[in-house]
Amino acid sequence: MTKLELFKYTGVEQGPKLLVLGAIHGNEPAGTIAIEKLRQQLDSGLVKLLKGSVCFMPICNPLAKDKDVRFIEHNLNRILNRHENEITQEHGFANQICDAIDNTDYILDIHSTHLEGDLPTVFNDFVTDETSSWANALNIGTVITSWRDMLNESDAPADFSDTVNYAHLKGKKALLVEAGYHYEPQAEDLAYQSIINTLEFLGMIEQTEKQIPNNDVAHMYKIVFKTEETGAFVKDWKHMDEVNCGDVIAKLDNGEELKAEYDGYVVIPFPTAKAGEEWFYLAKK
Numbered sequence: 413m414t415k416l417e418l419f420k421y422t423g424v425e426q427g428p429k430l431l432v433l434g435a436i437h438g439n440e441p442a443g444t445i446a447i448e449k450l451r452q453q454l455d456s457g458l459v460k461l462l463k464g465s466v467c468f469m470p471i472c473n474p475l476a477k478d479k480d481v482r483f484i485e486h487n488l489n490r491i492l493n494r495h496e497n498e499i500t501q502e503h504g505f506a507n508q509i510c511d512a513i514d515n516t517d518y519i520l521d522i523h524s525t526h527l528e529g530d531l532p533t534v535f536n537d538f539v540t541d542e543t544s545s546w547a548n549a550l551n552i553g554t555v556i557t558s559w560r561d562m563l564n565e566s567d568a569p570a571d572f573s574d575t576v577n578y579a580h581l582k583g584k585k586a587l588l589v590e591a592g593y594h595y596e597p598q599a600e601d602l603a604y605q606s607i608i609n610t611l612e613f614l615g616m617i618e619q620t621e622k623q624i625p626n627n628d629v630a631h632m633y634k635i636v637f638k639t640e641e642t643g644a645f646v647k648d649w650k651h652m653d654e655v656n657c658g659d660v661i662a663k664l665d666n667g668e669e670l671k672a673e674y675d676g677y678v679v680i681p682f683p684t685a686k687a688g689e690e691w692f693y694l695a696k697k
């Protein structure tokens with residue numbers, strides 16, 4: 413069984429425990445690169461940890477990362493809970509990530525998306541005053557809530573669990589960042605800044621003076637799976653493209669049109685999704 417790398421840094425004083433996750437999906441390099449940059453700065457003393465501790469798990473799915481694919485047998489962020497029988501390596505990775513989550517207070521899980529031009533967003537699935545303030549402090553642009561509510565109301569598998577859900581079940585606070593398109597350098601910068609902003613928010617590094625405006629908030633309301641029925645998007649949607657209620661998102665070959673039900677956004681469109689995979693999501697303002 414492959415052991416995931418975990419790097420821990422401890423401040424002088426007691427304080428919060430933060431876990432930062434990269435490459436839960438193997439083809440999403442932004443978090444891994446951002447973690448490497450920050451580790452060098454911590455090692456050299458350029459960034460000083462004042463209190464608490466931060467653990468980095470830079471490559472959560474090393475097998476998928478080696479092949480530059482999202483996952484090998486299981487999408488790690490759909491099976492992120494305890495597995496008594498480690499049938500695949502990804503079950504083993506999930507168990508190791510659960511161990512790391514069990515040993516922390518806060519989790520920042522960094523991802524990226526499929527299409528050039530995708531806007532960055534942060535997902536705050538279990539809203540509290542603290543997670544709302546933290547999500548806003550990341551200063552990413554749009555905060556998206558209600559991911560878990562959307563899943564609960566959909567026909568998605570009931571055991572569909574991700575890092576933020578497992579963290580919530582364990583009483584931890586977690587956010588998931590989508591840093592933009594996988595291969596845009598801005599995604600690495602945004603991933604890095606989101607870790608720095610989290611460390612500042614938790615008082616773990618020196619604060620810099622900055623005014624952060626209230627970010628927009630959007631709410632997930634629909635998940636659409638690709639079915640056996642062939643069909644296509646009516647345009648090249650990007651993550652966070654705005655749509656109005658009634659706008660057609662996709663047309664199936666049987667003539668059925670899939671439409672937005674509220675004014676809002678197309679979320680993480682995946683034009684090459686295969687039957688059974690998540691195709692796109694919708695959020696409302």
Ligand SMILES: [Zn+2]
Binds near residue numbers: 436440
């Ligand atoms: Zn991802």
